[in-house]
Amino acid sequence: MPAQIATAATDPARIVAFQGAPGAYSHLACREALPDMVPLPCATFEDAFAAVREGRAACGLIPIENSTAGRVADIHQLLPEGGLYITAEHFLRVRHQLLAPKAASLKIIKRVYSHVQALSQCRRVIKDLGIEPIVSTDTAGSAKDVAERNNPEEAAIASSIAGELYGLQVLRGDIEDNHTNTTRFIKLERQRRDPDPQQGNSLTAIMFRVRSVPAALYKALGGFATNGVNVVKLESYLSEGFQVAEFYAEIEGHPAQRNVDLALQELEYFSRSLKVIGVFTAHPFRSAR
Structure with missing residues (x-):
């Protein structure tokens, strides 16, 4: 299934806003939780809230806590004044993938790039492979950079959807040390939608x-x-x-x-x-x- 991204021509009623670059774990959560919606990447949480509040997106899907890293503090500051309501929740099992260019292999990679938390959550594999961990701003951005450089000695730790978007192969899947690592997301809309x-x-x-x-x-x-x-x-x-x-x-x-x-x-x-x-x-x- 193609990893769709919203454009200016996309009907706002079909758009779900998320924070992060295309291929982020929030992007993957949108595809899991709202498969009929088209994801809209936003640079910051404030931008994602604004996209929903201003009607450029029908809803937003925002991480609120992670079983390993704890709460996402920014969200609790935005909720009181954000003018939006929680209408659903979704739990995403975080599965880290070791991604690399097509010419790469486990025998020749020397460096791996990712967000500091992703690197720390995959210490065992990084140590076993004897590769150098290098901290980057985010997981999806790391995958994009590795794809653009196309160096077979470089790899990234990111989501499966990042591999699809940037044309990278999975050298090893589900490499996280803790296989119960889960992020909880909340769906935000302009109106309350209380269930029966x-x-x-x-x-x-x-x-x-x-x-x-x-x-x-x-x-x-x-x-x-x-x-x-x-x-x-x-x-x-x-x-x-x-x-x-x-x-x-x-x-x-x-x-x-x-x-x-x-x-x-x-x-x-x-x-x-x-x-x-x-x-x-x-x-x-x-x-x-």
């Missing part, structure tokens, strides 16, 4: 700031315990010059359910601000673990 509360398996994403009083967070979260609502994710970060603690949370359930509604009411009482930034169906990956 009767279907179950809903998640609600919220952002809130607690009041500056003793035990405010303890009291705010107490409503989830008394109403039987499971908090599956809670992260904090400082804003307003390190003066205000802001929180991102995901809870099981739908705001239309009475226990969730009551828990949110109690949270709002103890908070300076509260915003629901998405209600979506849990991905099957969660139940498969």
Whole structure:
């Protein structure tokens, strides 16, 4: 299947924005999660948010956390003011490929280029092959550069889609040390698209700031315990010059359910601000673990 890229003539209703160069893992996630959409590469996360907000793309697919590297911090800063809503999630198993020009082989490559995290996640193969790791800005850019130089002594660590785009062969596939390495993506749209509360398996994403009083967070979260609502994710970060603690949370359930509604009411009482930034169906990956 060709690795399509959106152009100016592509209908915006068919476009999904992602951050990164063509061939990035986010590009691969778009193809997996939204195969009928045409990916639009964006230089920054801000650009991807803007493409959706301004109607140049119907949605965006953005990484929010990785099982090895942790959370993608920039996203939590963009979500409160981004004006977009989470409408779905997708989990991508990160499979690193050792890519090289057609004339290369495992016996003659001497150097491998990639993002620092990709190199660190493939230490075992790099050591076994005795090749020099060289840090580059990103995985897809490394593949593009290796293809352009066409030096059989050079290789790149990148996604399978990068190999397709830049005409590189896979010298060795799935070379990551940790074969459970997974990145979680969120789909962002301009409008909330709450699933049917009767279907179950809903998640609600919220952002809130607690009041500056003793035990405010303890009291705010107490409503989830008394109403039987499971908090599956809670992260904090400082804003307003390190003066205000802001929180991102995901809870099981739908705001239309009475226990969730009551828990949110109690949270709002103890908070300076509260915003629901998405209600979506849990991905099957969660139940498969």
